[in-house]
Amino acid sequence: MTAETLPPPASSIGPVAWLRQNLFSSVLNGIVTLALAAGIGWLLLVIGGWALADARWSVVTDNMRLFLVGQYPGDQVWRIWLSLAVLSVLAGVSAGAFGRVTRTLAMTLSATQAMIAALLLASPVGWLGVGAYALNAAFVWMAFALSVRVRISRRPLTWAWIVSLPLIFALIAGFAGTPLTSVGSNVWGGLLLTVLLATVGIVLSFPLGVLLALGRRSTLPAMRILSTGYIELIRGVPLVTILFMADIILPLFLPGEWRLDRVARAMGGITLFSAAYVAENVRGGLQAIPTGQVEAAQALGLSTFRTNVHIVLPQALRSVIPANVGLFISLLKDTTLVTVIGLLELLGIGRAVLAQTESFGAAFEVYVFVAAVFFVLCYAMSQASYRLERQLGVGER
Amino acid sequence: MTDHGPMESNGAGDDIIVARDVHKWFGQLHVLRGINLTVKGGEVVVIFGASGSGKSTFIRTINRLEEHQRGEIIVDGIELTNDIRNIAAIRSEIGMVFQSFNLFPHLTVLQNIALAPMKVRRLPRDAAEDVAMQLLTRVGIPEQAAKYPAQLSGGQQQRVAIARALAMQPKIMLFDEPTSALDPEMINEVLEVMRELAESGMTMIVVTHEMGFAHHVANRMVFFDHGLIVEEGPPKQIFEAPQQERTRQFLSQILH
Numbered sequence: 001m002t003a004e005t006l007p008p009p010a011s012s013i014g015p016v017a018w019l020r021q022n023l024f025s026s027v028l029n030g031i032v033t034l035a036l037a038a039g040i041g042w043l044l045l046v047i048g049g050w051a052l053a054d055a056r057w058s059v060v061t062d063n064m065r066l067f068l069v070g071q072y073p074g075d076q077v078w079r080i081w082l083s084l085a086v087l088s089v090l091a092g093v094s095a096g097a098f099g100r101v102t103r104t105l106a107m108t109l110s111a112t113q114a115m116i117a118a119l120l121l122a123s124p125v126g127w128l129g130v131g132a133y134a135l136n137a138a139f140v141w142m143a144f145a146l147s148v149r150v151r152i153s154r155r156p157l158t159w160a161w162i163v164s165l166p167l168i169f170a171l172i173a174g175f176a177g178t179p180l181t182s183v184g185s186n187v188w189g190g191l192l193l194t195v196l197l198a199t200v201g202i203v204l205s206f207p208l209g210v211l212l213a214l215g216r217r218s219t220l221p222a223m224r225i226l227s228t229g230y231i232e233l234i235r236g237v238p239l240v241t242i243l244f245m246a247d248i249i250l251p252l253f254l255p256g257e258w259r260l261d262r263v264a265r266a267m268g269g270i271t272l273f274s275a276a277y278v279a280e281n282v283r284g285g286l287q288a289i290p291t292g293q294v295e296a297a298q299a300l301g302l303s304t305f306r307t308n309v310h311i312v313l314p315q316a317l318r319s320v321i322p323a324n325v326g327l328f329i330s331l332l333k334d335t336t337l338v339t340v341i342g343l344l345e346l347l348g349i350g351r352a353v354l355a356q357t358e359s360f361g362a363a364f365e366v367y368v369f370v371a372a373v374f375f376v377l378c379y380a381m382s383q384a385s386y387r388l389e390r391q392l393g394v395g396e397r
Numbered sequence: 398m399t400d401h402g403p404m405e406s407n408g409a410g411d412d413i414i415v416a417r418d419v420h421k422w423f424g425q426l427h428v429l430r431g432i433n434l435t436v437k438g439g440e441v442v443v444i445f446g447a448s449g450s451g452k453s454t455f456i457r458t459i460n461r462l463e464e465h466q467r468g469e470i471i472v473d474g475i476e477l478t479n480d481i482r483n484i485a486a487i488r489s490e491i492g493m494v495f496q497s498f499n500l501f502p503h504l505t506v507l508q509n510i511a512l513a514p515m516k517v518r519r520l521p522r523d524a525a526e527d528v529a530m531q532l533l534t535r536v537g538i539p540e541q542a543a544k545y546p547a548q549l550s551g552g553q554q555q556r557v558a559i560a561r562a563l564a565m566q567p568k569i570m571l572f573d574e575p576t577s578a579l580d581p582e583m584i585n586e587v588l589e590v591m592r593e594l595a596e597s598g599m600t601m602i603v604v605t606h607e608m609g610f611a612h613h614v615a616n617r618m619v620f621f622d623h624g625l626i627v628e629e630g631p632p633k634q635i636f637e638a639p640q641q642e643r644t645r646q647f648l649s650q651i652l653h
Contacts (some may be wrong), residue, residue, distance in 0.1 A: 281537050295462050296499035296558075298567060300513035301489040310512060 006206065044288070057122075058370045059362035064123035076174075076181070080192060081132040083168040084113065088136045090157075090164060092143025097152045101388045103144075108380035110140035126311035131365045165203065172196075175181055176256015185263035189344040191373065193263070197335040201270040202328050207277025207287045208271065210317070211264065214308060216283055227279070234276035240337055243269045247341040256381045266338045274331050281323045325385035344369055412588045413438045413473055413600055414459060415570060420467035421561060421624075422427040428454050429465065430624035438568070446621030454603045455621070456571045459602070460491045460531060473568060490518060492562030496574040498554045500561070502545035502582040506533070507542040511562045517565065525564075532560035536590050550577075552583030556590055563594075570594065606651055612636060620644045 021336065024030040060067070069080055088109060117133035172192075176182040188196065215227030234242070234332035246269030254260060260268075289312050297307040339348040348368045353359050359366070414436040421429035428451045436442055444452045457463040458470060460475055461484045468525065470477045472487045501509050508563055512531035514520040515563055519527070521552055533539045536556040538549075546554055560569060572591065576584045590612050595614045600651045612632050619629040620641070639645045 026571060121599055166548075249505070290499075292497055292499040293496060296495065296501070299462065299488060299491070299493040301517045302513060305487070306516050310516060311501055315501075318503070331439065 050098070054366050055368075056362045057365055059365050060121060061123040063092055063349075063359075064119055065125050065129075066349050066353060067190045067191045067346065069374075070349055071187035072183060073187065074193065074283075077129070078132075079171050079174070079180075079183075081129075081136065083171055084133075084136045085139055086164055086168060088113070088139040089143045090160060092140040092145075093147040093152055094157055094161070095140075095144045096147025097154055100391050101384050104384045104387050105380065106140050106144060108376070108384075110137045112376060113137040113140075134299065156333045165199070169196075185261045188263060190349045191346050193343060194332075194335050194345040195377075196263070196334040196339065197267060197270060198328075200267045201274050201331050201335070204218075204267075204271040205274035205278055205331075208275035210282050210313065212275060212279035213282035213286060216279065219287055231276045231279050233342055234273055235280070239270070239273050239334055240340055242273050243337060243341050245269070246272075262341065262343060264360060266343055270331065270335065270338075274327065277327050278324060280328060281320045282316060284323070285320035286312065288319060289315055321385060321389055322394070325388075326383060329381050331379060332381070333374060346373060361373070398622055411438050414469040414602075416455075416459075416468070417470075418468035419458060419465045419470060421451075421458060421463060421465050422508065428624050429458070431468070431561065431610065432624075432626060434629075436600060436602060438600050440616045441596045441599075441614055442475075442619060443604065443615040443618050443621045444602065444604045444621060445606055445608075445611070445647075445651075446627075450621040450622040451644070452575050452621040456573055456602055456604055459569075459571060460488050460493055465651070472647070483595070489565055490567055491569045491571060492565060492567035492572065493571045494555070494558050494562055494575045496549045496577050498546070498551075498558045498578070500554055500558055502546055505545055506538075506549070506557050509546065510564045516565050528564055532563050533557070535563075535593075536560045537586070550583060551579045552586045555579065555583075555587045556632060558630070559587075559590055569600045569602070572601065572605065574604050575607075576607055589617075608636075608648075608652060620647065622647075 014390045023033040028189040065074070065077075069077060072080065091102065091106040091109050113133045114137040117130050119139065120130045120133060146211055171180070172188070173184065173185065174180045212227045212231060215223045216231065218224050218227070243266060246265045250265055250268065251260060294307055297311045302310065335345055337349040338345055338353070338373070344352055347370050350366045354363055354366055412435050414434070416432055417432045419429050419432040420427070428590075430451075432455055434442075434455075442553060444456065448451050454463055457471065457616045458465045464479075465477075473490055475483055475487055477483060477487060483571060488640060500506075501512070503513065507526060507529050510532060511522070511525035514525040514528055515522060518525075535543055536559055538553050538556055541549055541553060541557070546557065549557065559575075575591070576587050579587065584607070588607060591601070591610070592614050593605070603610075603615070615632050617644075618632050618635045620635070620643075622643055628635070628639060630640075630642045632644075635644065636648070639648065
């Protein structure tokens with residue numbers, strides 16, 4: 001008996017067959033399909049009509065500068081453009097050198113800056129801003145194209161990232177008494193502040209959380225008790241409370257000449273808060289590593305430190321990527337809570353804009369815009385996480 | 398750090414492992430009740446006995462995966478104490494192969510083998526990978542170098558584990574039931590590698606119930622029962638004229 005490979009019956013493929021099978025398989029299903037289609041169509045018409053005809057987007061575009069950088073002085077905005085240019089070039093080069101994950105992030109950075117450039121076209125910021133963002137969006141692609149042709153090794157690139165973050169921070173903050181004048185963090189705001197809070201929170205809370213997780217499993221009682229105590233304490237307190245405490249109580253403990261500014265305090269609070277949750281995620285990953293892995297490493301003569309760095313953490317961390325990205329998405333959205341200590345991040349700026357008399361009645365437009373910006377950022381993070389999982393082969397052990 | 402010469406010349410004939418009155422408790426449970434065993438360089442010792450008799454625990458005390466609580470263990474002239482430097486020095490001279498392989502799943506076969514020489518012996522990557530390839534050739538699977546452990550069969554994984562232990566150029570190899578987790582058709586490929594290793598002059602302590610291997614390869618067999626060495630002697634004597642009733646009983650159970 002020979003088994004032939006036959007094409008599927010004609011009636012089961014093609015768009016018409018698909019429609020018949022899935023949407024119109026009976027009279028009742030046909031009616032439901034038509035009713036739902038009408039409902040969705042009406043909804044789209046209403047929303048589209050509002051967004052394109054009735055909505056006063058001028059409230060958003062007129063205040064675009066505020067949404068982007070808050071009260072950051074107009075004659076110093078070039079520092080932010082320069083920072084973004086550095087990030088764009090680094091992201092583009094990394095996209096070529098590191099692969100899929102960074103490519104997603106680089107594409108998002110480029111697309112976001114292109115969108116900002118388009119939004120600025122309709123705002124009174126001026127052509128310089130439009131050009132700066134458009135140029136930065138292009139930088140990502142130029143750097144990417146370059147790095148695909150010229151092989152750039154990963155180690156110096158990693159160091160470039162590590163060095164660039166404090167440099168960018170210094171560039172934005174400036175130094176009193178130098179040509180690069182100091183720009184107090186009290187005027188930072190909008191998307192700039194949101195991104196800074198989230199980035200610093202993520203970058204600092206991750207290593208701190210890993211250390212806390214290792215500390216909680218340490219054989220040294222003092223380490224274990226301190227780490228466990230810290231984690232349980234922080235997880236038992238709402239972020240808002242921690243932000244208030246960081247704002248009011250932290251300065252009391254610091255020596256008088258140490259004037260920690262308000263944004264730094266908020267960053268500290270967010271970092272300390274997030275680290276406790278990172279620690280618990282990582283602990284879950286650590287527990288999943290069989291003891292045989294540690295024994296094999298020890299039998300080879302690897303020290304406890306090297307066993308953790310080369311054997312335990314690489315396995316534990318990749319298994320908790322999804323949980324940690326979820327945590328960092330929450331962190332990004334939780335930065336809106338800094339409003340309670342008087343900082344105007346993106347949502348805070350939105351509320352400030354709405355307080356102006358000329359914005360009366362445009363609350364919907366402002367909130368839709370703010371929500372859309374958060375959505376783009378969070379969606380990019382979650383896409384990057386899916387790519388990272390696939391690239392590292394989570395679940396393919 | 399001293400440079401170890403070729404494995405063939407690691408002081409054959411001298412006492413390389415000396416265990417005197419070794420005791421170990423797990424909570425209230427007295428699992429090692431005074432073990433005395435001396436192993437000479439180049440010797441192949443097979444340890445056998447019922448499960449729970451302390452044989453695995455004993456070989457794990459030799460490289461300090463388990464801490465003994467009384468008695469002394471001296472490996473190549475270094476006494477095992479809580480001193481971390483002593484433990485590190487002894488571990489770098491002892492290779493260990495586990496029942497469940499314990500390969501590192503996130504590293505390729507080649508990286509599994511090259512990791513310890515690079516990080517502990519500070520070998521440059523190229524040199525470490527050369528060593529790794531030589532060892533993979535020696536255990537018969539150089540073509541698997543770029544694969545991940547999960548892509549290999551059990552027998553291949555255990556051969557990689559042997560190569561990984563050998564990469565540190567140990568003077569002593571410990572095998573903790575190396576074929577117990579393998580499908581029957583893969584046992585021989587692992588035993589064959591172990592036999593060749595024994596012929597090269599490696600000092601080996603092997604916990605196993607593979608009596609054919611013990612018969613043909615071991616210089617000495619040691620029978621463990623309830624945390625004590627009940628009987629030891631050359632395989633011929635153990636198989637043909639065991640002195641102790643319990644040894645005879647156990648052998649008759651596993652040899653049918």
